[in-house]
Structure formats: structure tokens, C-alpha cells
Amino acid sequence: MPPYEKSMEITPFKQKKCLATRKDEVCTIRSKFPNKLPVIVERYLREKKLPLLDKTKFLVPHELTFGQFLSLLRSLEASQALYLLISGKNMSCLSASMGEVYSQFRDPDGFLYITYASQDMFG
Template sequence: VVQVICEKAGRSDIPDIDKKKYLVPADLTVGQFVYVIRKRIKVSPEKAIFIFINNVLPPTAALMSNIYKEQKDSDGFLYVTYSGENTFGE
């Protein structure tokens, strides 16, 4: 199981998520996790959503467990930022 903290990008116009902490199955792909996030923020199907890990857009086929191993924080959590735009920050 992967421990994930999910937060909205500062300047994004996408809705806030109702829950920030997730326990994600290790074999879940990034794409499947994005689907989970979409459901939680109730975004319309035509609205794009992007997730960033350390300011990088991860490959959708990557396993969350592999991303976790490579990118987890020293506190044991994987920090994920989501946005309605394909650019981080600005």
C-alpha cells in the first residue's frame, strides 16, 4: 500500500478535493489514480486533469508503487499535486 497526500495546485481553477490522504494499492497505475481523483472532485468528463509529483507529470502507465519508491518524501508520504492545466505553477 502506498501512502499519498493529494493537494490542488495553487493557481488551478479546478475544485478542491474532499479528502487529501489516500492509501493506494501498490499495483494501481498513475492513470487509475487520476481516475480516482476525478471521481473525488466531481470534475466534468470534458475537463482535463493532470497530476504532478515533484513538479513532473508522471507516465500514466507507471505503477504507484514504483513512483512511491522513487519520489516518496522523508516522512513516508508521496506528495501529489493535481491541476486542470498541463503546466505546473504559473
């Protein structure tokens, strides 16, 4: 895997769109897919080892556990250990449903923001 480069930095989702636009987007998503949760997954800003995911927006079923969601993300980047932080600072029990995690940690705009990082983030 190539080392982290400045050119690989991207603007966080919240900074790309204003609050009103993000709220409208969530409203549209929830009306089209009432049984799915809008989740944004982004790489930790100081992450040096993990690559960017191909996409950042996910529609996740309420019943899916946080552990199953982690497995889904791991399958996208199977070669590295992956740690997930909710709203940039919280961790959740792997057996909690995404519906529970969403209701507890969703942002005021309606998205659930999850940051992924490697172990070095904690050290």
C-alpha cells in the same frame, strides 16, 4: 463553478505538521496497512478552476497504475481536465504502478505528494 477565492486557500499538508509528526504518521499507516501507500493529493496553489477535493490523504495499493489513480481522482471531480504533478514538478507515465512512482518520488517524510491542476497551469 464559482471563481477562485482567497477564502478557499488552505495550508499545504507539509506546513500543517512538523517532519517528525509526518514521519510518525507514515510509520503508523505503513504498520497498519503494509500493502498500501500513503499519498497526499493537494490542489496547485494558483489553481483557479478546480475545486478542493473532499479529502487529501489516500491509501493506494502498490499495483494500482498512475493512470488508474488519475481516473479515481477524475471520478471525484469529473467535470474538469486534471493534470497531476508529483512532488510539485514531476510527471509520470500513466502505466507506471503507484509502487514504482512511490519508490522514485516519495518525500523524506514517507508520503508521496501529488498536486493536481487544470491545463492553465502550463500556459
